[in-house]
Amino acid sequence: MDLNLDAPHSMGTTIIGVTYNGGVVLGADSRTSTGMYVANRASDKITQLTDNVYVCRSGSAADSQVVSDYVRYFLHQHTIQLGQPATVKVSANLIRMLAYNNKNMLQTGLIVGGWDKYEGGKIYGIPLGGTVVEQPFASGGSGSSYLYGFFDQAWKENMTKEEAEQLVVKAVSLAIARDGASGGVVRTVIINSEGVTRNFYPGDKLQLWHEELEPQNSLLDILNAAGPEPMAM
Amino acid sequence: MTFTIPIDNGDALKNAEADSQRTLYPYVTGTSIVAIKYKDGVLMASDMGGSYGSTLRYKNIERMKAIGKHSLLGASGEISDFQEILRYLDELVLNDNMWDDGNSLGPKEVHNYLTRVMYNRRNKFNPLWNTLVLGGVKNGESYLGMVSMIGVSFEDNHVATGFGNHLARPILRDEWHADLSFEEGVKLLEKCMRVLLYRDRSAINKLQIAKITEEGVTVSQPYSLKTFWEFKAFNNPTAGAEGSW
Numbered sequence: 003m004d005l006n007l008d009a010p011h012s013m014g015t016t017i018i019g020v021t022y023n024g025g026v027v028l029g030a031d032s033r034t035s036t037g038m039y040v041a042n043r044a045s046d047k048i049t050q051l052t053d054n055v056y057v058c059r060s061g062s063a064a065d066s067q068v069v070s071d072y073v074r075y076f077l078h079q080h081t082i083q084l085g086q087p088a089t090v091k092v093s094a095n096l097i098r099m100l101a102y103n104n105k106n107m108l109q110t111g112l113i114v115g116g117w118d119k120y121e122g123g124k125i126y127g128i129p130l131g132g133t134v135v136e137q138p139f140a141s142g143g144s145g146s147s148y149l150y151g152f153f154d155q156a157w158k159e160n161m162t163k164e165e166a167e168q169l170v171v172k173a174v175s176l177a178i179a180r181d182g183a184s185g186g187v188v189r190t191v192i193i194n195s196e197g198v199t200r201n202f203y204p205g206d207k208l209q210l211w212h213e214e215l216e217p218q219n220s221l222l223d224i225l226n227a228a229g230p231e232p233m234a235m
Numbered sequence: 236m237t238f239t240i241p242i243d244n245g246d247a248l249k250n251a252e253a254d255s256q257r258t259l260y261p262y263v264t265g266t267s268i269v270a271i272k273y274k275d276g277v278l279m280a281s282d283m284g285g286s287y288g289s290t291l292r293y294k295n296i297e298r299m300k301a302i303g304k305h306s307l308l309g310a311s312g313e314i315s316d317f318q319e320i321l322r323y324l325d326e327l328v329l330n331d332n333m334w335d336d337g338n339s340l341g342p343k344e345v346h347n348y349l350t351r352v353m354y355n356r357r358n359k360f361n362p363l364w365n366t367l368v369l370g371g372v373k374n375g376e377s378y379l380g381m382v383s384m385i386g387v388s389f390e391d392n393h394v395a396t397g398f399g400n401h402l403a404r405p406i407l408r409d410e411w412h413a414d415l416s417f418e419e420g421v422k423l424l425e426k427c428m429r430v431l432l433y434r435d436r437s438a439i440n441k442l443q444i445a446k447i448t449e450e451g452v453t454v455s456q457p458y459s460l461k462t463f464w465e466f467k468a469f470n471n472p473t474a475g476a477e478g479s480w
Contacts, residue, residue, distance in 0.1 A: 102315050106259065127293075131262030133315040135285070135293055150290070 014183015016145025016174050017047060017058035019115040020157070021138050022166035025123040025194025026115040029170035030058050031145065031178050032186030043186045052077050053198070055093040055116030056191050060143035061130070066110040069100050090116040094126035094134055102132025111142045117193045145177030145184035152176060167192060167201070175208045261313035261364040263287055265298045266437040267399030268309035268368045269427045271411055272377045272392045273420035276448035277370035279309050280424040282431075283457055284439035291439055299445045301452035303328045306342040306371035307445050308349075311396040312384065313364035320363060323352065342371025342378040346388070354386030366396040372449050395427070398435040403427035417446070429460050 018029040030047040033040055047059050049070045055077070059066035073096045077088045094114040101108060114126045127140035139157050141149050152173060161169065167190055174188045188203040206217060218224060263285045270279035285293030298317070299309040302324050310317040327348060331340045346369040356362050362384040370379045380390040393411050395403040406427050415423065421444055431438045440462070445454040473479050 098315075098318075102319065105315070129263055129287060129292070131313060131315040133263045133285070133313075133318060135296065135314075137293075137295070147290070150292075 014145070014181065015047060015060040015143030016149070016177035016181060016184040017060050017111075017113050017142045018146075018149070018170050018173055019058060019113040019125040019127075019137075019140045020161075020166050020170055021115075021123045021125050022161045022163055024163065025117050025192060026125055027163070027166045027170045028056055028058050028113065028115045028191045028193070029167075029174045030189050031143075031174055031184040032189060033184055034063055035183060040185070045186070046189060048189055048191045048200075050074070051093050051114075052081060052088050052116075054087050054118060054193060055090050055114065056193060056198070057093075057097065058113040058115070058142065059110065060112070061110035062108070065108045066112065069097060069108065069110060069112070072100060073097050087118060089118040089120055090114065090124040090126065091118075091121065094128065094136075097128050098132055098134045101128055105130075105132050113140045113142050115191075115193065117195060119195075123194065141173070143184065145174070145181035148177050148180045149173050163192060163194070171203055171208065175203075176211065179211045179214065261316075263293065263314045264364075264437070265296060265311045265314055265317070266435055267395060267397040267403065267431055268298065268311050268366075269395045269399045269403045269407075269424055269431075270309065270368050270370050270379055270393065271407060271415070271420055271423060272370075272379050272413075273415040273417065275417065276372040276377050276446065277307065277379050278417075278420045278424055279307055279368060279370055279445045279447075280428050280442060281309050281311075282428070282439050282442045284437065284441070285314050286437045289436070291437070294439055294441060295457075297443070297454070299443065299454055301454070302345055302369075302371075303331065303340045304451060305339065305373045305447070306345045306369060307447045307452050307454075308345070309368040309370075309396075309445075310365045312366055316363040316365050320349070320352070320365065320367070324348075341373035342369055342380070343373075345369055345371070346378070346380040346382065346390075350382050350386065350388040353382045353384060353388075357384065357386045368394055368396060370447055372447055375449060398431055398438075399427065402430050402434055406430065425460060429462065432460060432462065 014033060014035055016031045020027045028048050032045045034042040034045045049057050049059060051057055051074050057070055076096050077093060081088050097112055097114055111130055112128045117123045125137055125140050127135045127137050139153060156169060170190055171188050178184045190201045192199045265285060268281045270277060279299055281298045283294060283296055284291055285296040296314060299307060300321060302308050349367055353363060364384050366384060367382045379394060381394045382388045393407040410423055424444060428442055432440055440459045441457050443455050443457055
C-alpha cells in the first residue's frame with residue numbers, strides 16, 4: 003500500500019461557521035494529511051486575520067496559509083488607514099479577490115467569520131473558484147459532505163451562544179466519525195462584540211457515535227472490572 | 236485591480252499551461268434561466284440554486300440582478316464569474332451616471348458590452364464560464380437577448396439557457412405569442428420551470444420571477460412550485476412486470 007508521503011500537504015478537513023444571536027462560532031477538526039499519513043494531528047485551521055475576523059481553512063494547507071497571510075497583511079494596512087477595525091465583508095472580499103484571480107492555481111476553500119459594529123456576526127463562504135456567499139451557516143472541506151443533511155435538520159435561527167457552539171462541536175465530531183480525512187480534536191472560536199474565545203475539545207470530551215466505544219487504558223482493565231477471579235482457596 | 240500571487244509555473248516552453256491563465260472548469264454553477272417578452276416588457280425566471288458538482292450546495296443564490304434603470308441580467312454557469320461580471324457592470328453604470336447628462340444605458344448597450352467582453356475572453360482562451368440573458372425596456376421598446384461563454388450573441392422573443400434550451404424552448408415555441416398578459420407570462424414561465432424541476436438534476440424548488448417594464452425592475456420573493464406525482468402509473472409502475480423498473 004503506497005502511503006505516498008510525497009503528496010502535497012492537504013487538510014482533508016471539516017470546517018464550519020455558524021451565526022447566532024450576537025456573533026459567530028467557527029469550528030474545525032485538526033488533521034493535516036500527506037497522502038495517507040497524518041502529518042499533523044493537532045493543526046489549528048482557524049486562523050486570525052484581525053482582532054475581530056477569523057478564517058477557517060480547508061484544501062491545500064500551503065495555499066490556504068499563503069492566502070491568509072496576504073489577507074492579514076492587507077487588512078493590517080487597511081485597519082491603519084481606516085482608523086477602525088475592518089469589517090467582515092471587506093475581509094471576505096479580499097479573500098475573494100485572491101481566490102478568484104488565482105483560481106487556476108489555488109485549491110483552497112475558506113469560511114470567513116467575524117463580528118463588526120455595522121453588521122454584527124457574519125459568515126461568508128468562499129469555495130473553489132472564488133464565489134462569495136453570505137450564509138447564516140456554512141460548512142466546508144471533505145467532511146462537510148456528511149453534514150448537509152445534519153444541518154438541514156439541526157440548524158435553527160437565533161440560537162444562543164451555547165447552543166451554537168454545541169451544534170458546531172457536534173457537527174465536526176460527526177464528520178470526523180465518517181471522514182477519514184478529518185480527525186484529531188475539535189477547535190472552536192467564538193467571536194462577538196465582547197471579543198474572541200478559543201475552545202478546545204479533545205476526543206474524550208465528545209459524545210460517542212454509532213459503533214464507537216468508550217476509550218480504555220487497557221483490555222486488562224476491562225477484564226479486571228468484570229470482577230476479581232474467584233479466590234483460589 | 237487584480238492581484239496575482241507571483242508563482243514560478245515551471246518551464247514555459249515545455250509546460251503547456253505555464254503562461255496561460257485560463258478557466259478550465261466551473262466549480263459553483265447555476266442552472267437554467269428562462270425569459271420571455273410580454274405585453275409590458277420582459278419576464279425572467281431562475282431558481283436559486285448553486286451546485287457544486289452534483290451536490291446542491293447553495294440554495295439562496297440570486298442569479299438575476301438589475302443593471303442600471305432599464306435592464307435585468309440573468310446568468311447560468313460559474314457564479315464567481317457572474318459576480319465578476321456584476322463588478323464590471325457596476326463600473327459601467329457608475330461611469331454612465333457620472334456623465335450626468337440625462338442619458339442612461341439601455342439593454343441594447345449592456346448586451347453589446349457583454350457580448351464584447353465574452354467574445355474577447357473566448358479569444359484569449361480564458362472564458363467567463365456563463366451564459367447570460369439580458370432583458371430590458373427603454374423608451375417603450377422591449378429587448379431580450381442572450382450571450383454565451385463563447386461569445387455567441389442574439390436577440391429573440393423568448394430565450395433559455397442550459398437545460399432550458401432543451402426543455403423550455405419547445406414549450407415556448409409552441410405557446411408564446413405576442414402581447415401576453417402578465418398572468419399568462421408568469422404561468423408560461425412556471426410551466427417551463429416545473430418541467431425543469433422534474434427533469435433537471437441541478438434544479439431546486441426555490442425560484443424567483445423578475446419583471447422589467449418601463450417603470451423599472453422588480454424581482455419577486457423566492458417561492459416554491461407544487462409538483463404532481465399522482466399519475467396512476469407512478470404509483471406502482473412495475474405491477475405488470477415484476478423485476479423491471
